Amino acid sequence: xxxxxxxxxxxxxxxxxxxxxxxxxxxxxxxxxxxxxxxxxxxxxxxxxxxxxxxxxxxxxxxxxxxxxxxxxxxxxxxxxxxxxxxxxxxxxxxxxxxxxxxxxxxxxxxxxxxxxxxxxxxxxxxxxxxxxxxxxxxxxxxxxxxxxxxxxxxxxxxxxxxxxxxxxxxxxxxxxxxxxxxxxxxxxxxxxxxxxxxxxxxxxxxxxxxxxxxxxxxxxxxxxxxxxxxxxxxxxxxxxxxxxxxxxxxxxxxxxxxxxxxxxxxxxxxxxxxxxx
Numbered sequence: 001x002x003x004x005x006x007x008x009x010x011x012x013x014x015x016x017x018x019x020x021x022x023x024x025x026x027x028x029x030x031x032x033x034x035x036x037x038x039x040x041x042x043x044x045x046x047x048x049x050x051x052x053x054x055x056x057x058x059x060x061x062x063x064x065x066x067x068x069x070x071x072x073x074x075x076x077x078x079x080x081x082x083x084x085x086x087x088x089x090x091x092x093x094x095x096x097x098x099x100x101x102x103x104x105x106x107x108x109x110x111x112x113x114x115x116x117x118x119x120x121x122x123x124x125x126x127x128x129x130x131x132x133x134x135x136x137x138x139x140x141x142x143x144x145x146x147x148x149x150x151x152x153x154x155x156x157x158x159x160x161x162x163x164x165x166x167x168x169x170x171x172x173x174x175x176x177x178x179x180x181x182x183x184x185x186x187x188x189x190x191x192x193x194x195x196x197x198x199x200x201x202x203x204x205x206x207x208x209x210x211x212x213x214x215x216x217x218x219x220x221x222x223x224x225x226x227x228x229x230x231x232x233x234x235x236x237x238x239x240x241x242x243x244x245x246x247x248x249x250x251x252x253x254x255x256x257x258x259x260x261x262x263x264x265x266x267x268x269x270x271x272x273x274x275x276x277x278x
Contacts, residue, residue, distance in 0.1 A: 028046070028091060029044060029045070029046045029052075029081055029083050029091055029092075029093040030044065030045045030046075031043070031044060031093075032044065032045050032066070032146070033146070033148075034070075034270070034271070035098075035270070036071065036079075036095040036096060036097050036098065037071065037097055037098040037100065037270070038071050038072070038073055038074065038075050038097050038098065038099055038100045038162075039071060039072070039073055039100065039161055039162060039265075039266050039267030039270055040070060040071050040097065040266065040267065040270050041068065041069075041070045041145075041217065041259065041261060041266050041270065041271050042068065042069045042070060042095065043066060043067075043068055043145065043146045044066070044067045044068065044069060044081065044093070045064075045065050045066055045067075046061065046065045046067065046083045046085075046091075047065055047083070047085050047086070048063060048064055048065040049065075049085070049086040050065060050083045050084060050085045050086065051083070051084045052067050052081065052082070052083050052084075053081075053082050054069055054079050054080070054081050054082075055077075055079060055080055056080075059081075060139060060141070060215045060216075062141070062143045062146070062215075064143070066143055066146045067215070068145050068146075068215050068216070068217055068261060069081065069095065069261075070261035070264050070266050071097040071264070071266075072263075072264040072265050072266070073102075073161075073162050073174060073176065073265060075097050075264075076097065076099065077097075078094060078095065078096045078097075079094070079095040079096075080092065080093075080094055080095075081093040081094075081095065100162065102162035102163055102164060102174065103160065103163050103164070104163065104164045104166065105159060105160075105163040105164070105165055105166070105175065106166040106169075107165065107166070107167050107168075107251065108167075108168055108169070109168075109251055110167055110168050110249060110251060112168070114167075114204070114248075114249040115167045115168045115170055115172070115249075116170070117203070121203055124203050125203050125204070128200070128202040128203055128204070128205075131198060131200055131202070132198065132202070132208070132210065132220070133263070134198075135197040135198035135210035135212075135218070136197075136210060136216075136218045136220070136260045136262060136263070137216075137262060138195075138197055138212045138216070138218070139215065139216055139262075140195060140212055140214050140215070141214065141215075142193070142194070142195065142212070142213070142214035142215075143214050143215070144192045144193035144194055144213040144214050144217075144237075145192070145213045145214045145215050145217035147192055147193070147237070148192075149191045149192050149259075149268075149271050149272040150189070150191050150192070150237065150238070150272060151180070151191065151257075151272050151275050151276070152180075152188045152189050152190065152191050152219075152221065152241075152255060152257055153180050153182050153186055153187070153188050153189070153244060153255050153257075154180070154182070154275060154276070155180040155181050155182035155186070155254070155255075156180070156181045156182075157178060157179065157180055157181075157275070158179045158180070158181045158254060159175055159177070159178065159179030159254075159256070160175070160178060160179075160269070161175065161176065161177060161178055161266075161267040161268065161269060161270075162174055162175065162176075162267065163175045176258055176265040177220070177222065177256040177257055177258035177268065178256070178257050178258075178267075178268045178269055179254050179255070179256050180254055180255045180256075180257065180275075181252065181253065181254045182244045182253065182254065182255060183244065183253060184225055184243070184244055184245060184246065184253040185225060185226070185243045185244065185245075186243060186244040186253075186255075187240045187242075187243055188221060188224065188240065188241055188242045188243060188244060188255060189237075189238050189239065189240060189241070190211060190219075190235045190236065190237055190238060190239045190241050191219055191237065191257075191272065192213050192219070192237050193213065193234075193235065193236055193237050194211035194212050194213045194214075194218075194219065194234075194235050195211070195212045195232065195233070195234055195235070196209065196210070196211055196212075196229045196230060196231050196232060196233040196235060196241075197210045197211070197212045197218065197231065198210040198231065199227050199229060199230060199231055201247070202248060203248065204248050204249045205222040205223060205247075205248045205249070205256070206222065206223045206224065206245065206246075206247020206248030206249075206250065207223070207224035207225065207226075207227055207242070207245065207247050207248075208220060208221065208222050208223075208224065208248075209221045209224065209227060209229065209241055209242060211235060211241070216260075216261050216262040217259070217260070217261055218259070218260050219257065219258065219259055219268075220257070220258040220259075220260065221241065221242065221255060221256075221257060221258075222248065222255070222256035222257075222258070223244075223245055223246055223247050223248050223250045223254060223255065223256055224242040224243060224244070224245045224247065224255075225242075225243045225244065225245025225246070225247065225253075226242050226243040226245070227241070227242040228240055228241055228242055229241045229242070259271050
């Protein structure tokens with residue numbers, strides 16, 4: 001009788017040392033879209049009704065169990081995603097971002113005041129920054145962030161996310177969007193459903209639109225010539241929101257498209273995938 005008892009105790013001890021898993025896989029935290037990489041946006045799925053935290057901070061979850069996470073340009077922080085399911089069980093997903101190397105881009109021929117702004121416009125630039133931060137701070141419950149994103153315009157990519165910018169020979173902040181050269185007045189389409197949060201003429205970026213896709217995910221469209229939307233408008237994917245221009249700090253007609261997760265600046269090319277052929 002001693003041997004069966006010892007085997008039973010051994011099995012029990014082994015069970016205690018196994019990593020915890022929820023019963024079944026219905027409540028598992030899954031990555032539906034995206035990858036853990038600098039500049040990446042991830043759409044997560046857990047059991048409906050679960051509560052989610054990322055590094056201890058409560059995160060919005062849709063009724064379907066969808067949530068979002070992301071990594072900014074130089075992010076090396078590991079994200080610990082923890083779910084508490086309606087039945088009381090818990091689960092954890094660890095996301096460690098892959099690192100990237102970014103190219104250098106030199107742009108010459110810009111007006112001096114667009115590289116080193118005169119003191120008279122510094123107050124305006126500060127106001128512009130606050131407007132953009134506020135527009136990107138919305139935590140709306142819409143879930144357009146979970147759908148596929150399309151490119152807002154087709155053209156030649158002339159600037160990539162993360163590149164180290166040298167403007168008129170002077171090092172400046174990295175580029176946080178993707179530049180798409182296209183003829184002036186080319187229509188710009190909404191890459192996904194959203195709510196317009198800002199339409200403003202800003203010093204550096206000219207006519208600018210911020211479109212809220214839900215849960216802190218937003219698109220920003222820079223250097224527009226025309227805008228066709230107003231703050232508060234609900235926009236469907238594919239709707240025309242403006243046209244390509246060269247307003248603000250620009251050397252030619254193009255769209256600078258950016259994606260954010262609140263203050264985190266993400267790579268639109270990772271979110272939308274390769275640009276389809278024209």
